[in-house]
Amino acid sequence: MKALHFGAGNIGRGFIGLLLSQSGYNVTFSDVNKTLVAALQQRGEYTVTLANDAQEQLQVTGVTAIDGTDADAVASAVAEADLVTTAVGVNILKHIAAGIARGIEKRIANGAGQLHIIACENAIGGSTQLKEHVFGHLDEAAQAKASEVVAFPDAAVDRIVPLQHHEDPLAVTVEPFYEWVVDASAMFEGYKPVEGVHYVNHLLPYIERKLFTVNTGHCAAAYLGNLKGYETIQQAMGDDSIVGEVKATLKETGAVLVARYGFDQAEHEKYIEKIIGRFRNDHLTDEVTRVGRSPIRKLSPNDRLVKPALQAHEMGMEPKQLAKVMAAALYFDYADDPESTELQQSIKDKGAGQTAADYTSIPEGHPVFALIMESYASIADERK
Ligand SMILES: NC(=O)C1=CN([C@@H]2O[C@H](COP(=O)(O)OP(=O)(O)OC[C@H]3O[C@@H](n4cnc5c(N)ncnc54)[C@H](O)[C@@H]3O)[C@@H](O)[C@H]2O)C=CC1
Ligand SMILES: O=P(O)(O)OC[C@H]1O[C@](O)(CO)[C@@H](O)[C@@H]1O
Numbered sequence: 001m002k003a004l005h006f007g008a009g010n011i012g013r014g015f016i017g018l019l020l021s022q023s024g025y026n027v028t029f030s031d032v033n034k035t036l037v038a039a040l041q042q043r044g045e046y047t048v049t050l051a052n053d054a055q056e057q058l059q060v061t062g063v064t065a066i067d068g069t070d071a072d073a074v075a076s077a078v079a080e081a082d083l084v085t086t087a088v089g090v091n092i093l094k095h096i097a098a099g100i101a102r103g104i105e106k107r108i109a110n111g112a113g114q115l116h117i118i119a120c121e122n123a124i125g126g127s128t129q130l131k132e133h134v135f136g137h138l139d140e141a142a143q144a145k146a147s148e149v150v151a152f153p154d155a156a157v158d159r160i161v162p163l164q165h166h167e168d169p170l171a172v173t174v175e176p177f178y179e180w181v182v183d184a185s186a187m188f189e190g191y192k193p194v195e196g197v198h199y200v201n202h203l204l205p206y207i208e209r210k211l212f213t214v215n216t217g218h219c220a221a222a223y224l225g226n227l228k229g230y231e232t233i234q235q236a237m238g239d240d241s242i243v244g245e246v247k248a249t250l251k252e253t254g255a256v257l258v259a260r261y262g263f264d265q266a267e268h269e270k271y272i273e274k275i276i277g278r279f280r281n282d283h284l285t286d287e288v289t290r291v292g293r294s295p296i297r298k299l300s301p302n303d304r305l306v307k308p309a310l311q312a313h314e315m316g317m318e319p320k321q322l323a324k325v326m327a328a329a330l331y332f333d334y335a336d337d338p339e340s341t342e343l344q345q346s347i348k349d350k351g352a353g354q355t356a357a358d359y360t361s362i363p364e365g366h367p368v369f370a371l372i373m374e375s376y377a378s379i380a381d382e383r384k
Contacts, residue, residue, distance in 0.1 A: 007088035040065035046170035051283035078103020097133030222292035223328035323371035
């Protein structure tokens, strides 16, 4: 069985590629990073290390790679694959869509079998977004055919994989925990399950629980830690006041999740405690600049801060702590992150209020907007 995975980065090698390989797939990675592609082609294997006391090592074999900029190679790989997955970043999905569309056309012409394409990104409806990009490259007749033979089930993926600092470009150290949940209701009947994947018929509670707990909590630690000058999440989580603020943030999202989806309160509290323990894993070094990366994406309306804050407001709560994290995100100033530089430039040009309104889409005058600006002003006072 052949799997094609877009993105041979940290999640690609350390999570999705590993699980696919363990399920018996020969994995081909498509990536634009020439170093990674050449190393995968030459060696055909790599090592995943689990960040625990035992430092257990898992060997991933039978892998190779193609150059993601080679349109013919990408289309052929899509045409021949039994499963396609991605972990490139949700904003990159539009860039891989044309190659996937050409591959689908080839599959249709060859009479190839059904195909699942699963985007493993931190976003609600990642595969659905990818489908829209792909279908934008197909004419009406091809779209109709593609709908019969290609499905795009949405997914939630959870495993902390920090930036890697090894001599070997393929080596990857990952936290032991993982969760990969896939929407089975969008899959063709008789699909072959991937070992370790949890298939569910209603994905929304899982993706929102994950995004609004793991990702909201993690970025809270990053943005609040950054304000205090910490360089890593581990340092930030060594500060009791930050841990208190992360917990207060997750209390707000937790209230929304429990009310919306009927999660058991005590179980949800255990889920939060487990996640706080994962953030603290001292076998990992996770830079706040990685976890806070892409602040514009993180401040966008459908993401981990704005969405639960507006849901909380609609339910009659006052999401003060989520607003504080959004305000802290506006102070995330990291020159190597293009979204951070864009955000800082916007604050210089238009002011923090207009910037917050533009990127969060929360209108000025909305009570949550007022909370963000109150926090922004008190952070400014503290920094004087
Ligand atoms: N690292 C983590 O802890 C987690 C990350 N995620 C999500 O997984 C996705 C990937 O994240 P990471 O692996 O951390 O990022 P990464 O930066 O390590 O990997 C992304 C890879 O995609 C490649 N890429 C970029 N453009 C491409 C293109 N046009 N075609 C093919 N490959 C391309 C890059 O060269 C890179 O190797 C993101 O959506 C992220 O939100 C989800 C859960 C955990
Ligand atoms: O690109 P993003 O959304 O920051 O993704 C990385 C995040 O996902 C996580 O791995 C959680 O699954 C966190 O480590 C990290 O904060």
